Amino acid sequence: MSITSRYNNFISRFSPIRNFVFYLMLTTELLMAIYERSDLPLSTPSYVFRATFLMTMVVILLTEYSAKEWIAIGITAVFTFFCYRVCGNNDLLRVSMFVISCKGVNIKKALNYFFTVSFIGYAAIFVAALTGIYGNISITDYFGRSVGTETRYSFGFGHPNTVHSVLFALSMLVMYLLKDESRKKRKIAGSIILVLNILLFVFTDSKTGFFIIIFMLIGLIPSLLSDDEKPGIYYAIGVAVSGLSVVLSVVAAAVSQYAFENPFSFSAAIDRMLTGRIIAFYGNTPEHKGTISSWTLFGDSNSGETYFDMGWVRLFYWYGIIPGIIVTVILFILLYRMYRQKDYDTFVMLVSMFLYTIVEATFVSSYIGRNFMLMIWGAYIFLACREEKDAGER
Template identity: 35%
Template sequence: MNFLSEEKRAKLSEVLFYVALSIELGIMLLEKTVIPLHDCQSYVYRVTFLLTLIVVLLMKHDKKEWIVIGAVCLFTFVSYRISGKNDLLRYAVFMMAARDIDLKKAMKYIFYVSVAGYALIALLSVVGKLGVVAPPPRDYGRGDIEVRYEFGFGHANTFYGSVYAFVLLWMWIYGEAASLREWLLVFALNFMASVVSATRTGMLVSVLTFGVGFLARFYKKIKECKIVYVLTALVTPVFCVAFSVWSAVVSKVPRYEFEHKHYDLIEWIDDKLNNRIHDLYRETEKHAGSIWTWKLFSDGNSEETFDMGWVRIFYWYGIIPAIVISALIVLIIYICYKKKDVWTLIIILSLSIYTVVEATFVSEYIGRLFILPVIGVYLGEFVNRKKDGECLRS
């Protein structure tokens, strides 16, 4: 690409990145509806992967960065060849392509495209053109017949997950400058969404998220507190991963085995999680999700889905990739500490806890994990060792 000037390469890289991002957001929005995608996804993924790979090749890299790029691509490619899932390879190249973007501009683009798409899905369901506002009352596994509103998203949890993504994006972009009235309006929207979708997990995680968010907004000195970053680093990979591993282990304990020394505790927690722990073992014939199905690298037969997101990471991709992902999260938390970026920290904390019991953000859809551009920019900065205090969010 030496026939292009540096300025033209930068412009072409930006255009190609936004084309790839737009396609990924579009297929993410389609997937959230009842519209069947069939097998077209794999072809779309090839297009967006090629676009982001071209962007990476157009960029200027020093020798150290090329080594890092080569190592990451090799690791994720090996994972792909063993597991048959190219998600990690696509995610990695996408994040590399995001290195030089205007981060706030990109996040606003994701925010407004997503909000427009979510609003259109809901509107089409209300006028009877796409999906339903709410399916007939039924038992969702809680022992009660209930109505859960989904507004065209195919499932109540998918609807709430979209509102939750909107809230987190809003916090990252506007939370620091928003007034108390704006904060309360967004909280009210989130609360109503959690009520009509009847998601207990969403309500609990959102209360935690808004509590920390309020504190960060109205007590500015919190971003200087080292303990906040340390606690997040402990909660995210230590508590979330450790609890998920424990769940995968005890999922095999048969129900009503009262003599088991931890039976009461397991049953109490599992009841609060709507049987998610026991379902890791008993929901499928091969006991997908239980720790006995985990491998160092997953294989093409590990396709089953279940709700516990961190367990899905271990099951879908393998123990080694899951450990690498956990370490990467700790590194991002460290970068947040160096940059005093409490808002990205809040997003990481909230998503990590939410993913313990919901696998919404563990998927092949890049458009779901809106935090990827932030991670790409921050890791690119870390590899290039730019000034720690420079805040790319501004």
């Protein structure tokens, strides 16, 4: 019996402890994400993140992995730790270990828990603002749009766009949890999401959040109309949209200075559509942080201290070009795995996230509790490992 087999036999008796620690860690991450989205004051959460990281490592040590998986885990840990030492941001280390810790977890049960805690937390923020207990129900400010100063509703979430990003995330999660249910249930859920999206848009005027939910619902129409296997052209279009999302973001970072200096150019017109997000890279800081000339191979010690909305640009600027490319390649591999598994609904959700991340950085964040897809990605990664093992045994 190999050392790995002996170790797995030894730790198998501790599965109840493993599950307890996993849910304790997940609960803490969810509560941190909920708290961060509210109007409540937020000091540095680094100590909490260190605690959840330690819990994640306990989960990993109490999880059964093959020898090849341990090697892959070791390589991932060394690489992401190196990235952390270079740029001072431990997000990649924390996120990668969280994804790895999801092996053996009942994903459907965990995601139901994810939804329940998130929904209760976000509902509490909404109700507290609505009743005047805590939080701003609306914000009057200049939001970078041609109308000047305007009043938009935030319902205690700090920004109107944040409210719609929460609806988008919860909508994806609901549709994922129902993807194996009857088409009737999924149609009802989709209709409710559509109505909520329209109603919320009346108050938030968050065009990005509104249109990305519409995009997701349109993408799910073939699944809502038929349970038949979807043709390959649907997946090809999704991959093309995802690739274009990344390319457009890189171009935005490259033309930021030109758009800033040439207000009547085509790129400046696109920038106005994106409410100043492109020229912000060049104009908001003396060092022009976010422009493609400021990107480095592995980030730097100050990169994580600059915030801007465009998510793909944040990925490459915060963590570096090489880690950004690796993350992007992994995501495209996941799209391919979803195509292989004919998991059309999840495929549409990941494509929607690709598109949303052009404009918003909701899912490029230190807060693991924002992104339920991380657990699904973990499930797909280890599904691929099992298929490789089965193929080797045949």
